[in-house]
Amino acid sequence: MTSNPRIGPIALPDTRARRVFQELLEGSGVTLNGDAPQDLRIYHPDFFSRVLHQGTLGLGEAYMDGWWECERIDEMACRLLRHGLAERAHTPSERLMYRLQAGFFNLQSRARAYIVGEAHYDLGNDLFERMLDPTMCYSCGYWKEADTLHEAQVAKLELACRKLALVPGMRVLDIGCGWGSFAEHAARHHGVEVTGITISREQAALARERCAGLPVTIELMDYRDLTGRFDRIVSIGMFEHVGHRNYPTYFATVERLLEAEGLFLLHTIGSNHSEITADPWINKYIFPNGVLPSAMQIARASEPHLLMEDWQNFGPDYDRTLMAWLANFDTHWSEIAHRYNERTRRMFRYYLAVCAGAFRARHLQLWQVVFSRDRPQRYDAPR
Template sequence: MATEQQDTMEVPAVGRSRHLLDEVFGEADIRINGDRPWDMRLHRAEALDEIVARHSLGLGETYMRGDWDVPSLDQFFYRILTADLPRYIKPWRNAGRILRSYLINLQSRRRAFKVGEHHYDLGNDFYQAMLDSRMTYSCGYWREAKTLEEAQTAKLDLICRKLGLKPGMRLLDIGCGWGSLISYAAKNYGVECVGVTVSREQSNYIAETYADLPITVHLRDYRSLDQPFDRIASVGMFEHVGRKNHRTFMRVVKRCLKKDGLMLLHTIGKNLRHSTTDPWIEKYIFPNGELPSAGQITDAADNLLVCEDMHNFGSDYEKTLLAWHANFERHWERFAEQYGQQFYRMWRYYLLSCAGAFRARYIQLWQWMFSDRLQGGIERVS
């Protein structure tokens, strides 16, 4: 298996003259051709001009091509984001993308299945190798956990306890993934579950794996939901809804939630309302994805649902991503021929850049609790 460290040793750092990026990276204490774990080892000098010209896309694509390496990508991105180097990106460079996100509904019904086909349908065997035994593809809860398996089980149980699940209830999971929550809730809390996904691979996996449980899975867009449920959860799906559809999502929840019901929304969130998705992430990992801000979430629920609680454990996502990366590296030889070296570099860049972003608190992980004007509030669970 080719590792980044091996690539760095085999391809010597290039000689070059001083560049603008020396000054920019210096703000984050990153040296080009330095010898520390977070320093960039440059293999093609022209990559620096491409990074300056194309910013995030240039940085990611030159890495995917092997133009540079960093022994510890998560430390590299932690330093970049802690030093707020994105401020060097002039506002006009993103003006077109910002305008596009406001004028075009990038998460329309017609586009709804694109992310499923591009990302979640990569192959169940690939995700089984990277994730925990239940294939839980969202942040674990590491408060008392020492392993990925323990953290994901703790997260699933935390959700069930927050929702106050009891035998006989009906639970809807909007964006159910490979069924980790609905299978856990059905087995441990005796509830009937309905899951909705835009991934054919996920739908088929749930139908085959959990045929003995009271679970129904639908391959459909969330906007068509109209059945009543005692409880609703959405875990790691709201990031694909988009600002133009936030209010629609909350109306669907309102329509499907019984009068004494509760809804839990588990989502990654951004600190700045008026910002757009990182262009490299949008192009290569989550097409049409868009993180919500806290204000956008409360705006969407305004006069529809009551926010009963908000719990931030974004620092736990760094541990989750590093655990996924360790599994990915451990099992890569099984997939190397199928996916190739460029995918390998793309995927580790994705996992480790996100780990650095969560460590820098550049992005967050929230669990929101909503009710349909439930009288007297709810019991807080942690």
């Protein structure tokens, strides 16, 4: 499982860095070179100094390099977050640098909008096809009555359609349509016309293929360049890429595009605290320039433009979704291993497992929020 040629973990060095690291773990239920699934097994003597100097970036890169191993990274991450290591895991220089960048520069400007598409979503459709279920949903499933990943993703899509009260013939906009999962479902099962936009060329190509023969149009486009009017608007798993400086513009755009009595559903990962920073490892390797919104940030930015009708949190369902993706990834890796290297495999495993642990610890949330513009009638949200 590790790329390190040594058969077993090394003897722990008697260094100050190791002692400090071990003190941080005390009481978390995670030990060094232990036998429990959540324990870290160390394969490189410089592991401790690397992590103490580089924080979460160093921890993630050290795993990618084979410097440590853990049978259940998800459980390790959950325990460490519940132990309160979230803030201490970031070095002051990491946080300061990102705060300066995010404070003075628009990291999610039009000119930079396509960076995350090229870096992550364009990595390879073959990889995502094996990791995800047949719907190609790359967002949290709804597990209330589901037993499988596919059932959970279909339930999520149908829940969004019911919350939007779709009627055949409606014009629907999907901001951040991904590989066309919602567009295909809504057009096929609810008879609506869908315009979907994405900043990923690979997503756009596959979405057009999957939606062929349906009243669906897929465009490679930034949301700020949209024109027209729509009866309904949906955005699933895209708001995480908008950035705090652009929240007002985002909601003003939705208001401009939405018909007077229309509905807008926002499906997004949420942070428990208002931040403008991102985890350094996630920012570098998974979602460049991404940042998670807080409830306060969403409420403040949307208030001048839209009326909030409903807010649902099913964050724990993302833990189960991510673990299902991880199981798929491990099961099918051998089919695509010839196209990717071992470091990419470890990167994806670490990403999926750490994020699952974060949701399990309730460090992250998943929200579906329904908004209207000028809707006189009462709104009753399906569950």
